[in-house]
């Protein structure tokens with residue numbers, strides 16, 4: 408690890424037409440608004456608000472929070488930069504900030520925070536439930552029974568890869584089982600052994616698992632967690648979820664309950680893992696957090712003291728997914744060979760990232776890997792979700 412933090416690279420903005428970030432602001436956000444508009448029979452007031460947000464996505468500016476916003480929320484957003492960015496184009500402020508704030512505005516538009524019919528109604532819940540109900544989920548859960556013949560270590564590795572590739576909403580058990588599948592080749596960095604070593608240190612061991620998506624990502628996350636508890640690799644776990652709907656499919660406490668019920672109702676190994684986790688929650692060995700900072704438009708380097716203390720107390724904090732990775736290393740145009748240990752040196756304890764690559768940010772690669780990826784013919788290796796990484800700073 409370098410003695411000093413690396414010189415920060417430029418922050419990613421969404422202002423360049425044709426770039427991935429620009430496409431998210433200009434195309435994906437309007438598509439999300441249209442999808443939400445069709446999800447429920449919103450009345451004229453909500454439809455007007457959704458249409459205003461749709462128009463704003465094209466050429467609008469960041470606006471102050473509405474007058475009826477809760478005072479604590481208002482104070483938080485002021486601290487998170489809203490006063491500085493109000494009046495500026497979505498395309499000129501940091502991309503991470505713009506995306507995160509877009510979801511806050513979407514919840515305003517559907518009346519999520521306001522007293523009334525739509526208060527607390529997750530506009531993404533039907534899509535999340537459909538994923539859990541998909542027959543493919545049954546197949547993937549049934550495939551777990553095939554892991555019975557493996558040693559506990561092999562099973563642990565298969566479940567780790569299931570959780571990793573679940574970030575592409577694609578459980579990876581069957582391929583990981585063989586150990587040399589295409590998905591293993593698609594790992595641009597694999598510090599898996601370092602993660603297992605951390606879970607071998609003298610106990611008691613606490614895992615902080617910062618989850619990402621609900622549905623078919625959260626399910627394998629829970630299976631991994633349950634396995635680690637069952638095998639005594641961790642004694643306690645803190646599961647960090649989002650306090651409210653975010654980035655379409657991010658997991659909230661309500662999504663955790665849906666996933667848990669899905670697991671406990673399943674037969675075989677999946678059901679056993681589900682019941683184990685249910686008991687661990689009842690006994691307080693697993694606790695759930697939905698910290699406001701989990702939906703903040705800022706990197707983890709800016710985390711508040713209470714969250715910092717929680718991560719500091721963990722044996723290891725595992726962050727799932729692309730957005731958490733962006734927040735962990737900073738949403739910047741890093742040189743891909745910038746050491747992961749350097750950009751995460753500020754983190755208050757050992758930290759691991761499990762991520763499929765779905766945005767431009769990348770650190771911790773070797774020069775050889777970067778050259779192979781650039782030459783490999785897959786121009787979208789940074790953003791297409793075809794590659795993944797396990798990176799650990801001990």
Ligand SMILES: O=P(O)(O)OC[C@@]1(O)O[C@H](CO)[C@@H](O)[C@@H]1O
Nearest residue numbers: 431619620728729730731765766
């Ligand atoms: O965190 P996840 O679920 O792995 O990925 C979320 C994500 O792909 O969605 C964004 C586009 O809205 C990307 O920029 C972003 O990082």
